[in-house]
Structure formats: C-alpha cells, structure tokens
Amino acid sequence: MSTVVLDHITKHYDQGKVLAVNDVSLQVGAGELFGLIGPDGAGKTSLFRILTTLLLPDKGQASVLGYDCVKDYRQIRNRIGYMPGKFSLYQDLTVKENLDFFATLFGSSINENYALIKDIYEQIKPFNDRRAGKLSGGMKQKLALCCALIHKPEVLFLDEPTTGVDVVSRKEFWQMLKNLKQQGITILVSTPYMDEAVLCEKIALIQGGNILSVDTPDGIRSKFPVPLYAIRSDNIYQLLTALRKEPGVDSSYAFGESIHITLNEQQTNMAAIQQSMVAKGHTQLSMEQIQPGIEDSFIRLMNQAQPAIAWQRK
C-alpha cells in the first residue's frame, strides 16, 4: 500500500478558467524520499495543498496513509508535517516560542520528540530567544523544518524548501532530509532545481499541471531516447543561432558553457554538423557525446508535451 496516492486529481482556479492540476495520478511508497520537480507554476504547490487537506480537488481522489484527503482530513492533519513554500511561522515570536506553540497545537511538547529534531534544532538553539523574523534565510528554514517535525509526523511535505537558500545551506538541508528518511519518515519535497532531483529516490517531472514522467533519477536519464552531444566554440551565441538553422539538428539549447544538441535523423552524423559549422566560420569547435542529465530529460519531455498541453488548455 502506498503512503501517498493521487488518483486522477484535477484542480481549477478562478471558476474553471485556470487549470492548475490536470488529471494527475501518482503514488509514493512508504519511507520514500520523493521529489516533485518542475518550474514555477507547474502545479506543485496545488498538489501539496490538496494532500495537506488545505485545498479541495475538483475531481479525483487523494489519500495519505490510507486516509482520504477530503473525508478523513482530521486524521491526516494529526499525522503529517507541512512546510509551506513561504515562511509561515510567527515572525514576532521567538524561535523557542514558535516551536512550543506548534508542539502544543499537536498536543505534544518539545521534549517528547526531541530526538527527532535534535540535529536540526542544535543548530538554531543559540538563537532560541531571537524572533523568527530576525533569523537568516537558512535559519528560518531550519526552524520551519523543526516546527513541521515537532509532532513526529509520518509523512513530511516540503514545498520548495530550498528556494532562496544559499548553496551550502541547501546541501545541509538535503543531508537532513536523508537523516530523516533513515528514521522511516516518508518525505515529499518539491523543487524547481534540477540539480536537487538526483538527491531524491524517485522523482516526478511536472509541467503545466501534467506529470511528464515518474521514475528514479537514473531511470529518467536512461530513458533519454537519442544520443546527446555537447558542442562548444568561442562564440556560443552565434553558434546557437547557426545550429537552430541547421536542418539536421532536432533540438539545441545552451547549457552552461556548451550547447546541448540532439540530431534529427540517425543518418545525420556529428561530423557533418561540425563541417557545416566550420564552413560557416565558427572557430575552436569542440564536440563530444555526453550522458544526459535530468534537466536534458526534462527539457525533452517538456518540448514533447507542450503541443499536447496547449491543446488541452483550449
């Protein structure tokens, strides 16, 4: 039995004018660290709010720990921890007061589940008497995680926990999630950062309210159907414009310092492309076949899905 089940969930906003979630079905197993990866506006937060009983779906069923998200919301609220994307603790209460407050709301206390939050709480303990509004971004996020964990939830929902946090804190945060997973907590985390996807056990790529693919990060990468090449020159911008005009090139996009391309037909080979580029005056060309990353997969899936989504929007 899966811990979190989404069954054909659809949600509209503004009386049906805006489609936020489109017929999403998804399952998260017990003890999994599951990532919901997608750009802003993909529908991640809507899904989270449905699962945390804050939002009613228009169609479909959702359940957490076997409890229905609409009917058994009370049981769910006792058993989950939710950390909204926006910092939503009381800024005018101190660190300790916030923790105390949320512990009390769940009929618990800081001491009762101290073991669970110990590693995280130790880091913010020196600021116990500082108001939450005066904490730095990373500290706020740690406090929010503590507050979401204080009642020992069985499922943890983290909505974009690392948005707006520095690289070091992000790394630390993911380490914390791994530790929590060790304790048997099922974790659902959403993020717009592709580089965080590989840190999850399983990921779902989501775009425009549609799930594009659900798999392990390796699974998603290995499903990339065609060879992927990275190409560089001393003038990336001109090279990109030229590649986009090249008939043999299927897709091309700038990726860091190089351009990732896939080819149209199998018979076109990279040598031909390279010759063509050299003929057009591009210098210092280098080219190699590379392993596709999550982002490459995502971009490919997104481009394939785009016409379909556009059609559904009508």
Added chain:
Amino acid sequence: MSVLRYLLKKEFRQIFRDKTILAMMFAMPTVQLIILPLAMNFDVKQVNLAVVDNDHSSYSRQMVNTIGASGYFRMVAAAPSFPAALQYIEREKADLVLEIPAGFERNLVREGQQKVGISIDAINGTKAAIGGNYLLTAITDFNKDLPVNTAARLSPAAGGIDLTWSNWYNPLAIYKFYVVPAVLVLLLTLIGGFMSALNIVREKEVGTIEQINVTPIRKWEFILGKLIPFWLMGLIVFTLGLLVAWGVYGIWPVGSFALLYLFAAIYLVALLGFGLLVSTYTSNQLQAMFVAFFFMMIFMLMSGLFTSVDSMPPWARLIAHLTPITHFIKVMRMIVLKGSGFADVQREFGYLVVFALILNGWAILNYRKTS
C-alpha cells in the same frame, strides 16, 4: 483546553510585543476622548453680527446694546446700508445682518409696532438656526422692557402663559454630557472592530494561517483564541474611557456599573463577531481596512452620535437600528446620565444579543480551514 490556553498566551504575547499597536490601543481612546467632546460643542457662541442702523435713535441704540450685552454676539460692523452689510456675510465676516429701518423709534412710540429685518447666513444650518434664535430672544427681551410695554404690563389682566422649565438628567443642558458617553462607545467600536478584523487577516497575509490550518486545532479553538484577547482589551479600553469621562468631564455613571459592563461585554462580542466576519471575506489587511472602514463610517454617522435617530427619515432609522452601535449608544446615555435599570433597556439588550449571535454565527460558518 491546554491548546486554547496556549493560543491565548501566544496572542497576548504578540499583542504586548507590538508596542506601537499597544500604545495606539490605549492612547487613542484616551486622547480622543479628551479632544473630541471639547471640539464637538454644539453650544453656539460668538455669532458675528453686522448692524445696519438707519434710524440712529436712542431706541435703536438701546436695542443694539441689549443684543450686544446678551454675550452671544460679536459686533463686527456697523454698515451704512444693507448691501454694504451683506458684503460682510459674503466675505464670511458676519453670520447675521440686523437691519433697523428709518423711523424705528417714531413708529414704535406712535403706532406701538415696528418691523426689523434679519438676514442669516444659512450655510452652517445649526449656527444659523441657533444664532437667529438668540437674536430673536434678545430682541424680545428688549421689546419687553420698552416703556410702551412696561406701561401696558402695569394694567391688570394682561394675560398670557408664563413658561418655566427644567432640564432633566442634564440640568444645564451641557452638550458634552450628551456626547461623551457616545464618543466612548465610538472609540470602543473603532478599536474592537479594526483590531479583530486586521489581526485575523494578518495571519492570512503572512501565511501563518496555512501552518495553523494543517494542525489538528479545532475551528472554535482558533476563533476563541482570537476573540478572547480582544474582548478583554476592549473591556480595559472601556474602563479607561469611563475613567477619562470621570476625570476630565466629571461624568460619573448614575446607573449601575454591573449593567454598564454587562452591555459592554455583549456589545464587544457582537463587535468582534463583525471583525471576524470582515476577516473571513477579505484576504489582506488593506481590504479588511477598507471594508471595516466602510461600515464604521455608516455606524458612526447613523448611530445617533451626532444627530437624533428619532428625527431621521424612516429608511435611515431602519439602517440606524440595524447597527449595533446605535443601541449601545442609547443604552450608554440612559445608564450613565439617567440611571436606567435593566427593565428600561431590556429591548436594547435583546437587540445586542441577536447581533452577537448573528454576526458570530455567520463568521464561524464562513470561516474555512480548507479552501
């Protein structure tokens, strides 16, 4: 229960931590209760009078002197002609023009009657009516003491009804006695209404309500946790207001304090229900502020604070009766000035209980943890 206790603790902590709001909550009623009733004085003094004396007789001079001695008027000009005097009204230098025609004294003595002209600037209706009245009284006084009339009074059986009167509950008819209890209610309304509406909306705006909503906390616990602190603050503000009324204006309630506080307590419940209701319909503090302000203006102007509810047109009277503040102002005046007992105000009590039930019930129905 421990949850509710902790909610209250948290709420008070937040209230006491925001020093500006706290200061406003107590300084605003104190300062305004001291300033507003003094300024809101409908006793008209200092009516500016321009006189056109076309007679220049001893009688006309006597009449002008009598008017001047009444203490209500300030002579701003003695104009040579009526058009010249009217200029003073146009330039807002004078409120009234008194025109004494030529032959004033002669006609009075010979024919026993004479007319004078009074022109009143009626832009400020109250001042015009009261000022005109004063002038008439002053002229009547002068008239009474004319030799023709004093002679007449000596003759027996002059007849006529002699009036004496007394003002009950406010013997000197002092305006501030009428206004202070009402202003106190008004300030209580402003503080209670705005504070409760804004506080809950703030939780929405900041997003903390999201975090609260995923907890197993019950709806009634959350709402009570919000209402009780403001209810207590309201009663403290009310007490403070009564103290100011006593200290500054010497108004000590004639009626029972228990009854006064009973009404204040029920009224605050109704008012906080209103605030809660506004907060359930709005999503940020600016919206809540405007919606609350819209109703507060109606409450204020229709409540009988400035104008008597009984003299409003029927539709306006209906609106006035549909606002809780009207009833509380009425009761405040009755208990504070008149010493009314519960039997006298039980209808108003019923009204306020109904308001409290409807507003709170509506608000609770409309408050959703899930959208």
